[in-house]
Amino acid sequence: EVQLVESGGGEVQPGESLRLSCVASGFTFSRAWMHWVRQTPGKGLVWVARILTDGSSPIYADSVKGRFTISRDNAKSTLYLQMNSLRVEDTAIYFCARDVDGLDFWGRGTLVSVSS
Amino acid sequence: DVVVTQSPLSLVVTLGQSASISCRSSQSLVFSNGDTYLGWFHQRPGQSPRRLIYKVSNRDSGVPDRFSGSGAGTAFTLKISGVEAEDVGTYYCMQGTAPFIFGQGTKLEIK
Numbered sequence: 001e002v003q004l005v006e007s008g009g010g011e012v013q014p015g016e017s018l019r020l021s022c023v024a025s026g027f028t029f030s031r032a033w034m035h036w037v038r039q040t041p042g043k044g045l046v047w048v049a050r051i052l053t054d055g056s057s058p059i060y061a062d063s064v065k066g067r068f069t070i071s072r073d074n075a076k077s078t079l080y081l082q083m084n085s086l087r088v089e090d091t092a093i094y095f096c097a098r099d100v101d102g103l104d105f106w107g108r109g110t111l112v113s114v115s116s
Numbered sequence: 117d118v119v120v121t122q123s124p125l126s127l128v129v130t131l132g133q134s135a136s137i138s139c140r141s142s143q144s145l146v147f148s149n150g151d152t153y154l155g156w157f158h159q160r161p162g163q164s165p166r167r168l169i170y171k172v173s174n175r176d177s178g179v180p181d182r183f184s185g186s187g188a189g190t191a192f193t194l195k196i197s198g199v200e201a202e203d204v205g206t207y208y209c210m211q212g213t214a215p216f217i218f219g220q221g222t223k224l225e226i227k
Binding site: 035044045046047050059095099101102103104105106107108109 | 153155157159163164165166167170171174176208210212214215216217218219220221
């Protein structure tokens, strides 16, 4: 059974940092492109970042470019999102998702709340 | 920049009736390999999204056959033939190649 379990969310103040993790199981993690997507409670889905199988060629939404870094550890089947210089508008549920012909499987998400 | 527009944003349907959701892109979504990575997702409140359709018209495993996707180029449609109570929630289309863009979402309710 495919599973993606996110963790690392929490409440922080503007300007602070957080690192999200997503542990994968039930499939060969090292063969899958992976994404982070976020959703402000009650709002729509917004793509954040994508990384290829070997960790190369990360791409980001303009809203997080230069502040967020996506990475992965294939030996640990884990995807990461390092979030620096957090802003109030980064408050959202963050989902990791596997990419097989598009985002085919999603985790349950972890809530990040940025507030002063 | 590519813009993806869904319509309608809200849909109220009687059980058993059909429903259609439109997704239009400002640019062709045909990828360099000839495939079109347009997907449809369903999200119930408090849950993560579940993909229903990939590459325009392919149903994901376990998705009931009352869900169908169609379209090409810049115009796509998700059709639900015979809405059931469990179909309530919000539906999103998504361009599955960079730039990855979601439609605004269509909230489906039962009358």
